[in-house]
Amino acid sequence: MSTDHWDVVVVGGRIAGASTAWALAPYAERILVVDASRATAFWPQQSTWDRTGNLAWAELDLLDTVLACGAPRTYGDTQRIGDEVVERVYPLEDGYSYRMSVAREVLDPALLAAAQSRGNVTVWRPAQVRDVTTDAGRVRGVTVRHAGVDREVTCDLLVLADGRLSRNVQRVGATAYQVIESPWFALLAYYENLPLPTDRSYFSLQDRSVLICTPCGDKQWCIALDLHQSLIDATGRHPARSYDRMVRDDPHLGPAVAAGRRTTTVGGAGRMRMLRRPMSGPGWCLVGDAGYHLDPVTAQGTRAALVTARILRDRIAAAGRIAGADLTGLTAERDAALAEDWAYTAQIVAPG
Numbered sequence: 154m155s156t157d158h159w160d161v162v163v164v165g166g167r168i169a170g171a172s173t174a175w176a177l178a179p180y181a182e183r184i185l186v187v188d189a190s191r192a193t194a195f196w197p198q199q200s201t202w203d204r205t206g207n208l209a210w211a212e213l214d215l216l217d218t219v220l221a222c223g224a225p226r227t228y229g230d231t232q233r234i235g236d237e238v239v240e241r242v243y244p245l246e247d248g249y250s251y252r253m254s255v256a257r258e259v260l261d262p263a264l265l266a267a268a269q270s271r272g273n274v275t276v277w278r279p280a281q282v283r284d285v286t287t288d289a290g291r292v293r294g295v296t297v298r299h300a301g302v303d304r305e306v307t308c309d310l311l312v313l314a315d316g317r318l319s320r321n322v323q324r325v326g327a328t329a330y331q332v333i334e335s336p337w338f339a340l341l342a343y344y345e346n347l348p349l350p351t352d353r354s355y356f357s358l359q360d361r362s363v364l365i366c367t368p369c370g371d372k373q374w375c376i377a378l379d380l381h382q383s384l385i386d387a388t389g390r391h392p393a394r395s396y397d398r399m400v401r402d403d404p405h406l407g408p409a410v411a412a413g414r415r416t417t418t419v420g421g422a423g424r425m426r427m428l429r430r431p432m433s434g435p436g437w438c439l440v441g442d443a444g445y446h447l448d449p450v451t452a453q454g455t456r457a458a459l460v461t462a463r464i465l466r467d468r469i470a471a472a473g474r475i476a477g478a479d480l481t482g483l484t485a486e487r488d489a490a491l492a493e494d495w496a497y498t499a500q501i502v503a504p505g
């Protein structure tokens with residue numbers, strides 16, 4: 154075992170982790186990002202956001218990085234509610250008034266590359282944090298398995314950005330203080346060459362399902378489906394088969410996908426839990442889904458991840474340093490900043 158010291162170790166190198174490494178780099182000498190997945194792996198978690206998401210990217214000074222990913226901006230959508238079709242144009246409030254979607258296989262590496270361009274951010278990937286070291290109630294470091302070897306690293310701050318299924322949250326003692334079981338199953342796949350407009354999205358809101366098609370790159374679209382568990386139970390069909398059938402039978406999308414091509418498998422997740430955990434403790438902080446998971450049905454997860462990264466960045470910036478920065482009170486700050494997102498999503502996930 155070799156020992157290494159870093160100002161910050163960030164576990165997870167996707168939206169929350171890469172953005173946090175980018176944002177904290179000016180205040181640190183050395184930051185280590187550890188991510189267990191392979192950069193090229195299909196990551197079936199969509200990333201669509203609206204004007205509020207654009208503002209969150211801009212607050213972190215990452216909007217140009219995101220725009221350089223090449224996804225078109227959408228300024229309106231076609232909504233099918235039951236059989237009624239409505240064309241909508243998004244209100245023009247300012248230069249951020251558009252919606253966009255970037256495939257995670259494009260977005261996440263771009264964010265990590267931005268973080269690495271700071272010059273003091275090192276990435277170990279694929280590498281897995283397998284344990285957390287504490288001393289006198291304070292997190293001091295982690296054990297990382299990298300290239301087949303376990304390495305002990307120490308740090309002044311451990312940032313867990315390892316997603317909604319994080320195992321490390323238990324290791325630092327971050328127990329959820331609010332959990333809402335979700336009845337929604339979220340699925341998606343990517344397509345190319347669909348004969349659809351590139352400046353608008355499509356929503357079909359039907360009984361217990363929402364189908365969403367968003368342009369996400371040059372001749373690329375993401376088609377996502379939120380399916381209520383009661384509908385899955387009623388049909389007895391595997392969600393991926395329902396996905397195929399619902400896309401094919403949709404009057405707007407059916408002819409389009411017949412003309413184009415699906416480029417990925419259908420992926421996604423079900424039986425998810427919205428949850429809130431404390432954002433910080435002695436020597437640790439949670440950003441993104443690890444500490445605050447919103448069900449994808451309202452597409453606010455990206456914004457929430459960015460808001461948590463920004464809150465941490467602002468606290469560190471105020472302290473001017475990583476070691477010894479006071480991280481108390483972040484939970485209340487985060488919950489206040491995201492109160493509307495939580496209430497809106499919770500009301501859809503568990504109405505009444």
Ligand SMILES: Cc1cc2nc3c(=O)[nH]c(=O)nc-3n(C[C@H](O)[C@H](O)[C@H](O)COP(=O)(O)OP(=O)(O)OC[C@H]3O[C@@H](n4cnc5c(N)ncnc54)[C@H](O)[C@@H]3O)c2cc1C
Nearest residue numbers: 165168169189198199201282315316441442449452454455
């Ligand atoms: C099907 C689906 C659709 C969605 N659609 C939308 C949408 O349209 N809009 C939106 O805003 N949000 C959406 N979301 C939510 C959004 O994807 C998440 O909020 C966002 O991915 C959170 O990013 P994150 O960086 O916190 O975590 P993640 O993206 O989950 O990344 C966590 C990373 O940590 C790594 N990791 C885990 N454990 C370890 C370990 N021990 N050691 C090292 N690395 C580790 C993982 O490999 C992974 O790379 C969707 C989610 C799903 C599941």
